[in-house]
Amino acid sequence: MKQHYDFLLFDLDGTISDPIEGIGRSINYALEHYGYAPLLRDAQSPWIGPPLFHSFRAYTGRDDEAHLHELVAKYRERYADVGYAENTIYPGIAEALQALADTGVPMAVCTSKRADFAQRILELFGIARHFSFVDGGDIHIEKWEQMAKLRERGIVTEHALMIGDREFDMLAAHRNGLSAAGVLWGYGSREELAAHAPAHLLAATAELHALVPLCEGSRS
Structure with a gap:
């Protein structure tokens, strides 16, 4: 299943x-x-x-x-x-985000970057509307700790998926009982990501569309 x-x-x-x-x-x-x-x-x-x-x-x-x-x-x-x-937005990201947003499943950004910087970047690309919130990091805060707080507050459950390009994203997700998807158009190698057994390993932004039928409440 x-x-x-x-x-x-x-x-x-x-x-x-x-x-x-x-x-x-x-x-x-x-x-x-x-x-x-x-x-x-x-x-x-x-x-x-x-x-x-x-x-x-x-x-x-x-x-x-x-x-x-x-x-x-x-x-x-x-x-x-x-x-x-x-910053430059990766080709195909805007279209993939729209397709995923159309499923009705909520989305958010979890980044080590300070939240206000991240928000400005999302607004720059006209995609901020797709995200319920931005969870940003700061000095001495690890991504797994950010995610742990989201879990503690009940904002995300074990049925959430973390999508990222580095091992830090995979490790943070698994440490908090979440599934992870590794993307290969960023800065992590296939070897780096595969070593942490992601549920999905996506080679191109167009492959984000494969997540659409896996989103609860999908209207596709």
């Missing part, structure tokens, strides 16, 4: 939109401000997904929390100004 879903949770970066330009430039804005070497483009991809605090700590080798907070704040300075608008 196929699993049916009563709620869809979407990651944002690498799942709905490609954030590499805005994130990469904002990372380098912060790094260079504090005298660090900028990241080359090929080295920026691993920063998409994990909380920024952890990535800055790994890159700088510093455990000074005050300094790491400064780096995050400097990053957000540029990101809030122009970086968020340097």
Whole structure:
């Protein structure tokens, strides 16, 4: 018997939109401000997904929390100004979201990004109307903890599906008893995602349409 879903949770970066330009430039804005070497483009991809605090700590080798907070704040300075608008929505996402919304199953965004930044990106692409809410992260908050709070509050149940492009999305879902769908157009490799046994592994945005008949109350 196929699993049916009563709620869809979407990651944002690498799942709905490609954030590499805005994130990469904002990372380098912060790094260079504090005298660090900028990241080359090929080295920026691993920063998409994990909380920024952890990535800055790994890159700088510093455990000074005050300094790491400064780096995050400097990053957000540029990101809030122009970086968020340097996102590009993946082709086919708007159409897939409309098809899923038409089933009547509620959808929301669960992202490590700050909620106000995420909301601005959704509005930029004209897709904010599809989501009941945006659950955003912050320093020292892991995605599994965000999802745990949604479970504790009864907002999502074990019948929800988490859709994301990195292992952090798969792990967060499974830790909270949810199913997960891995997407391969983002920043996680097939090997990274398959290692966590997602219920679905989607190679192209058009494959999101395959979830339509699995949504409870589907009108398709």
